[in-house]
Amino acid sequence: MSKVETDVKSEHDDPVMVSVCVVTYNHGKYIGTCLDHILGQNRDFRIEVLIHDDASTDNAQEVIRSYQERYPDIIKPILRTENQYSKGITNISGAFNFPRAVGKYVALTDGDDYWCDPDKLKKQVGYMEAHPECGFTFHSARVVTEDGSLVNGELMRPYKQSRVVKPEELVDKAVGSPFASFLLRREIVEKLPDYYVDCPVGDRPLELMAAAAGDSYYFDEPMSVYRFSIGGSWTQSQMTGDYVKKQKKFAEDLFRMYRSFDEETGGRFHDAAMRAARRNEFLTNVNVRDFKEIYKAENKEFYSELNFRDRFFIGFEYRMPRLYNWLRNRKNGRK
Structure with missing residues (x-):
């Protein structure tokens, strides 16, 4: 038994x-x-x-x-x-x-x-x-x-x-x-x-x-x-089709969630909820590589929360996009 x-x-x-x-x-x-x-x-x-x-x-x-x-x-x-x-x-x-x-x-x-x-x-x-x-x-x-x-x-x-x-x-x-x-x-x-x-x-x-x-x-x-990102997962589904559109919609959905939570709890966590919503918007801009938004002064604190590896590759892609894309394509076996 x-x-x-x-x-x-x-x-x-x-x-x-x-x-x-x-x-x-x-x-x-x-x-x-x-x-x-x-x-x-x-x-x-x-x-x-x-x-x-x-x-x-x-x-x-x-x-x-x-x-x-x-x-x-x-x-x-x-x-x-x-x-x-x-x-x-x-x-x-x-x-x-x-x-x-x-x-x-x-x-x-x-x-x-x-x-x-x-x-x-x-x-x-x-x-x-x-x-x-x-x-x-x-x-x-x-x-x-x-x-x-x-x-x-x-x-x-x-x-x-x-x-x-x-x-x-x-x-x-x-x-x-x-x-x-x-x-x-x-x-x-x-x-x-x-x-x-x-x-x-x-x-x-x-x-x-x-x-x-x-x-x-x-x-x-x-x-x-x-x-991480296996077949059929929510993460993988975000990677298919119009990635930027899906990411932007997700950020909008999360912003509504935080606002609804703020209302539901009578504003007890207002500052924390709104900061979390702004961070999520920032991370969406990181995902879609909207460098103008990433490097805005108001996002400096969120940028500093990223680990060194992520900051390095974001900066690399921003400053040397052609070399970055060439290396990425080479790694993925594409010419």
Whole structure:
């Protein structure tokens, strides 16, 4: 009998401590790894795994069914035959997973990412049980490409040490946090504000909701792995078609989100929210290489937040565009 099966029998009548919400689309290559690492967590409490597959066209649903058959008390999937994202439901977790969560806490991950620390949940739950004033914990992540190669190690490391994060800091945060690091008290996601529902991504508004609820805690430990820009991911979808148009629209959507959050919270975090909105506009200009905006005096502070490598290549491209493009094409095998 496996460890997981033994745990299920011994804890069957206990209340669920953590509802793990998983969203997946065409993650057939990865969803098994994701579920194995969830099921392999060292824990003395009960979990449920709420999976929403958005009508995958690969073998993802077949893989999910096989796990459901083995762990019917834990794995609870919704397997769509019609894609919901294409209907305009951008935050799948809020629409389909949060409403059926019964755990005291809600954890999140995309189906192509995974938890690499077997004590991740134990650490986060342990902290929040000991600190009832804390509504949200998160951590850093390793970032890898589709073939497993490591990317910039600072990409998903918002702070340089483990510590309490005050609400204003969480609102006005310079570096992103991995979705797979999130653990929230369930009451935070029981009533979803418009700025969550209308946002094209789910991680940033969840952080804002957590900030509105009070203090958070950050573990400066890479307890999950984020796969960067793989096939079918939101990041990759932004790279196709009219990239500049998509980036500009995303910046506009995020600005509306921050403004709506500001209104929803009665202006309690106005300065932090507006600064975060301006930073997002700056980063959009970095992505589309709008050098006039990048080098504006009013953006100097945001520019200084970029790491040395990014500043170097931005400056290189700005000052020597022909050489930069020649080297980039050569690296990519183009003449």
